Amino acid sequence: MKTPAGEYFLQGNDACVEGAMTAGLRFFAGYPITPSTEIAEGLAHRLRGKDGVFLQMEDEIACISAVIGASWGGAKAMTATSGPGFSLMQEAIGYAAMSETPVVVVNVMRGGPSTGQPTRASQGDVMQTKWGSHGDYQVIAFAPASVQEMFDLTVDCFNYSEKYRVPAFLLSDAEVGHMRGLLKIPEKIKIVDRKEKGMKRTDEAYDVPDDLVHPFPIFGKGHKAMVTGMTHTDTSKIEPEDVKVHQDLVKRLSEKVLRNRKDINKWELMCPGSKTMIVSYGSAALGGKEVAATDSRVGLLRLKSIWPLPEEPIAEIASQCEQILVCEMNLGQLYPSIKRIALEAGCRKIEFLSKIGGEPPTPGEVRHKLRGMGAI
Amino acid sequence: MQIFEFYRKDRWPHVFCPGCGNGTVMNCFYRAFSELDLPLDGTAFVGGIGCSSRIPLYINSDALHTTHGRAIPFATGLKLSKPELKVVVFTGDGDLGAIGGNHFINGCRRNVDMTVICINNNIYGMTGGQASITTPHDFQSTTTPYGNKEYPFDLAEIAVAAGANYVARWTTRHVHELTKSMKSALQKKGFTFVEIVSQCPTNFGRRNKMADPAQMLDWFKASSVKRDKALASAIDHVDLNLAGQITVGEFVDRDRECYEELIGVEKHG
Numbered sequence: 001m002k003t004p005a006g007e008y009f010l011q012g013n014d015a016c017v018e019g020a021m022t023a024g025l026r027f028f029a030g031y032p033i034t035p036s037t038e039i040a041e042g043l044a045h046r047l048r049g050k051d052g053v054f055l056q057m058e059d060e061i062a063c064i065s066a067v068i069g070a071s072w073g074g075a076k077a078m079t080a081t082s083g084p085g086f087s088l089m090q091e092a093i094g095y096a097a098m099s100e101t102p103v104v105v106v107n108v109m110r111g112g113p114s115t116g117q118p119t120r121a122s123q124g125d126v127m128q129t130k131w132g133s134h135g136d137y138q139v140i141a142f143a144p145a146s147v148q149e150m151f152d153l154t155v156d157c158f159n160y161s162e163k164y165r166v167p168a169f170l171l172s173d174a175e176v177g178h179m180r181g182l183l184k185i186p187e188k189i190k191i192v193d194r195k196e197k198g199m200k201r202t203d204e205a206y207d208v209p210d211d212l213v214h215p216f217p218i219f220g221k222g223h224k225a226m227v228t229g230m231t232h233t234d235t236s237k238i239e240p241e242d243v244k245v246h247q248d249l250v251k252r253l254s255e256k257v258l259r260n261r262k263d264i265n266k267w268e269l270m271c272p273g274s275k276t277m278i279v280s281y282g283s284a285a286l287g288g289k290e291v292a293a294t295d296s297r298v299g300l301l302r303l304k305s306i307w308p309l310p311e312e313p314i315a316e317i318a319s320q321c322e323q324i325l326v327c328e329m330n331l332g333q334l335y336p337s338i339k340r341i342a343l344e345a346g347c348r349k350i351e352f353l354s355k356i357g358g359e360p361p362t363p364g365e366v367r368h369k370l371r372g373m374g375a376i
Numbered sequence: 377m378q379i380f381e382f383y384r385k386d387r388w389p390h391v392f393c394p395g396c397g398n399g400t401v402m403n404c405f406y407r408a409f410s411e412l413d414l415p416l417d418g419t420a421f422v423g424g425i426g427c428s429s430r431i432p433l434y435i436n437s438d439a440l441h442t443t444h445g446r447a448i449p450f451a452t453g454l455k456l457s458k459p460e461l462k463v464v465v466f467t468g469d470g471d472l473g474a475i476g477g478n479h480f481i482n483g484c485r486r487n488v489d490m491t492v493i494c495i496n497n498n499i500y501g502m503t504g505g506q507a508s509i510t511t512p513h514d515f516q517s518t519t520t521p522y523g524n525k526e527y528p529f530d531l532a533e534i535a536v537a538a539g540a541n542y543v544a545r546w547t548t549r550h551v552h553e554l555t556k557s558m559k560s561a562l563q564k565k566g567f568t569f570v571e572i573v574s575q576c577p578t579n580f581g582r583r584n585k586m587a588d589p590a591q592m593l594d595w596f597k598a599s600s601v602k603r604d605k606a607l608a609s610a611i612d613h614v615d616l617n618l619a620g621q622i623t624v625g626e627f628v629d630r631d632r633e634c635y636e637e638l639i640g641v642e643k644h645g
Contacts, residue, residue: 049640049641053639057482058478062452065453066452069449072457091443092443218458225439229443230441
């Protein structure tokens with residue numbers, strides 16, 4: 001059941017629950033893990049009887065597996081977890097990519113490796129989201145920085161996952177997940193449903209060419225669907241030894257995301273044209289955002305989507321500014337890629353502010369770093 | 377239903393070796409399914425990874441060929457999101473009992489309506505004959521060249537203890553009993569489990585002085601004991617070996633309310 005339009009004051013994880021319900025979530029499977037548990041608890045209330053199915057599974061592998069199974073039954077399906085659970089899910093995430101199953105995975109990131117800091121925030125799973133499963137594939141990932149974005153970007157996760165038949169991730173963290181703030185739900189929200197085999201609709205997903213994203217055969221409708229994680233032809237024939245079949249399939253899995261980067265990528269730009277630009281995402285961007293709001297010498301590019309990497313806006317600001325400061329709550333996961341793009345675009349000085357331990361860089365820490373760079 | 381309405385002829389040749397027990401199980405299942413006159417389009421087949429888990433891909437209906445050991449969670453999600461579908465899982469001893477052991481236990485406990493057919497050939501056949509969790513004690517495999525020092529799992533007894541609504545075990549030598557049990561399992565609501573002790577002459581028999589599949593069937597016949605007549609000492613041992621016994625029969629037949637009924641998901645189907 002959709003959340004009525006209006007203004008709400010709630011926690012980030014609860015905003016994710018409302019976003020999922022608004023996007024049309026019908027199936028959730030979860031396993032308790034800090035700091036994402038509120039999402040499972042919230043959906044246990046909401047998904048009942050006619051509204052959908054809530055399932056608490058025996059582990060995170062079972063959660064993502066059940067979610068993929070539910071998606072083949074035609075339901076919009078999601079799971080929510082944090083680092084250790086996310087690590088367990090990786091094999092099935094590769095399966096979802098290979099079988100082109102629309103699923104949404106919320107990862108409320110905490111400090112790792114291993115059990116690490118269950119209650120503290122981090123951005124340590126950024127590369128795992130992209131490269132966690134074996135083989136080549138592309139995914140879609142969004143990084144919310146506010147309660148509002150926990151809602152908005154959850155809806156986007158569902159929309160893009162449905163549109164491109166690809167696993168989509170909400171890469172939140174303990175800071176944003178537990179933050180309390182204002183949520184405004186508008187009357188009209190764009191909802192995209194997957195392109196179903198044998199149907200013709202005027203939905204956005206039907207505009208994507210069939211050779212890039214095949215129509216989805218929902219089980220139980222006589223399509224005789226054949227779904228496999230093995231290398232297969234367009235007619236689902238298993239051909240693990242065929243070089244060309246493998247090349248065509250795996251390249252298409254990547255192409256359908258990379259070619260649509262402009263459609264997927266979202267960002268916020270503050271004070272473009274400043275001599276110094278901060279590039280950041282998620283709660284790591286909050287300190288920089290405050291600095292950019294109060295100091296005209298500093299601008300901010302805040303990435304709302306991080307996979308596929310939004311190369312164009314990074315290159316554009318890099319071609320206009322003198323120096324860039326990248327802020328992350330890890331020891332440098334997106335930094336090397338941002339540095340490469342910025343160097344290619346002609347920016348010569350790219351510095352890095354890294355903060356791990358559980359809290360985002362404060363405005364004071366960002367200013368200190370900027371002073372060291374001679375920016376302020 | 378004709379047999380080639382049931383199977384996808386266009387996906388042949390299949391991957392199974394000559395003498396494999398999968399053919400016997402497939403035939404028994406086809407017979408049970410067609411005699412019950414169940415709708416093929418209304419049934420989805422789910423498999424994990426392994427020889428037996430390939431069976432769904434040869435059946436002419438919706439097939440979900442999943443990751444290793446996770447067929448039951450995939451089937452759980454599928455069934456609950458589309459309750460009007462009948463869901464059948466084909467799996468093996470490695471897929472179900474080893475890597476997927478916890479999902480098996482919790483699947484029985486959760487009691488979602490599905491039929492799980494486990495073809496137990498006591499070996500990892502597809503990867504070339506490594507010991508599995510059901511390889512009998514002191515038997516040979518590529519990873520137990522000095523004999524298997526572990527003791528095997530009893531999958532059917534675990535299903536009984538974990539709460540499945542229907543549990544039966546037969547061997548590929550018991551085709552009539554097996555077909556009858558498959559019918560019972562397909563008709564019953566809730567989690568139903570049929571285990572079939574099956575021959576893998578290529579990778580099990582060959583290393584254990586039973587290279588001819590007929591020898592393995594003779595072994596099954598000689599070793600099989602109905603559960604109510606099984607030796608108490610051997611039950612304690614939960615062992616399956618040449619000197620011991622294969623307990624067969626219907627292990628349990630009960631009517632615990634299935635999960636869909638309890639959460640009311642059937643109503644929105």
